[in-house]
Amino acid sequence: MSARTTTGDVITVVGLGADGWDGLTGHARHEITSAEVLMGSARQLDLVPGGFTRVAWPSPLLPALPDLLAAHAGRRVCVLASGDPLFHGIGATLVRLLGADRVAVVPHPSSASLACARLGWALDRTEVVSLVGRPTSLLVPHLQPRRRLLLLGADPRAVAELAPDARITVLEQLGGPDERVHHDLDAADPLHVLAVECGPGGLSRAPGLPDDAFEHDGQITKREVRAVSLALLGPRVGELLWDVGAGAGSIAVEWCRTHPACRALAVEKHPERAARVTRNATALGVPTAVRVVEGASPDALDGLERPDAVFVGGGVTAPGVVERCWAALKPGGRLVANAVTIESEAVLARWHAELGGALTRLSVSRAAPVGGFTGWRPHMPVTVWAVTKENE
Incomplete structure (x- = not known):
């Protein structure tokens, strides 16, 4: 009792x-x-x-x-x-x-317990994803090589389109007299669970996705610099990021891909780029975790929920941007800002002198054809300032 x-x-x-x-x-x-x-x-x-x-x-x-x-x-x-x-x-x-x-x-007994019992799957090694009232694209980060997934409230055909290399099993009316286990996606009863055995494909959830994983117009934090910037931002479960001057939104998207509870506000003043951030978030499986705030910083930052971390990828020279980000940042929060011009570097050097933290310069070269040979093509060096806010 x-x-x-x-x-x-x-x-x-x-x-x-x-x-x-x-x-x-x-x-x-x-x-x-x-x-x-x-x-x-x-x-x-x-x-x-x-x-x-x-x-x-x-x-x-x-x-x-x-x-x-x-x-x-x-x-x-x-x-x-x-x-x-x-x-x-x-x-x-x-x-x-x-x-x-x-x-x-x-x-x-839950539908997950009953489904695993029918399939002979270990429940503790099976990931359960609820798509009840949610977009199917949320499934994307979970599509990892040969993983086993149970999906609640999913559209079988939409899942098949998103994961064409997966084996999908329909388990319907579990525990009832009309229970049925089959693979006919078009005949699925509304009361069903989908079991997905992933194929060999899928994008890593570690920071540093290839640049071409994103739709962009060249305004994107490059893969190597992005991986370092995200490591310095240090995403933790349930935290909120401000991605200021988001461009393609690559930092915001990858922050949210680290865990389903992470969220990001992507602040971008150009309407076309702001729309592109939304498309990237959807394509890479975090459509509800990334919210786009269209407007110019620092004014666009007014009234936003206080962040646990801030990334300033664009607009660092705009008056008041760093001040507003630092003031909003929670104690224990991390701020990371990137600079590629002499003017923006000077801003970071001044803030480093005032608030401390660490300055790092990253130089990346990628191999590329040079006639019939291969040579190194350097990218513009990037200066990264990272600092932690100890108290208010």
Whole structure:
């Protein structure tokens, strides 16, 4: 039994499988039958017998949820969830909304557990990606050589187009009487999980993607300098980056590719380049993590969420840019700025003298044909200033 007594102040969330009432434990059935109000999707409500006040979820659900719960305050409310309520489910939403002390959860095997059981896959070595209400392009960073993925809420055909070298299995109605495992992507039941066995392709998630992985007009932080700059920025899980003077957005995109919880604000004054940042973020799998702020710095920085790290790749000579970035940076945050001209180098030297940090000059040459031979073609040297903000 639950360690907490269900009262009118506590919402009970019961995980439900495709087999409905028959698949529930005695504890789960008791929690449901003890309720006065039963909430869930229309499909879930149809799986449970009994006389309740039944409330089907509206669409969209999240904006309506607080008022819906308030309307039944003081009554014993039970919420039906699919599988494990805390695994990409309504249980986690309710905990965020009400707090853990007001939500009692009775779990059921998740769709991921059932899928791995059918396939013989080790769950701890299988990556689960939720695409429920999200763009399919979010899958791109997860497409790594021979990785095994489980996808929730994915469009089978869209996944096949994005990963043509993958083997895709449809697992539908898991745990129910109509369960089926097959490879007919056009015949997938709406209630399904996709199992993806990746092929040999896929882009590395380590910083320093090839320049031609990005759409650009030449205004891009080159691969070698980008790898060094990102190493100095030191992305950590859940942190926010400002990419000021974003150009093609390569720094912002690669920052977000390091972990799904990382975010970036790409500040770019040229409309065409700003649109290009969005396209690059989508193509490389971080469409929702990179937000483009169109406008000239420093004015475009006003009102933005404070960053954990700042990269200034363009506009370092504009009055007030470095000052505004430094003031906004959180304590412990990192600022990295690049310069390729004498004038921008002078700005970095002045700030280095005032705030400290480290100055590094990078010179990169790439092999290229010289007649019938091969020679070195140097790129413009880049001066990199990196500094950490110790306190306000």
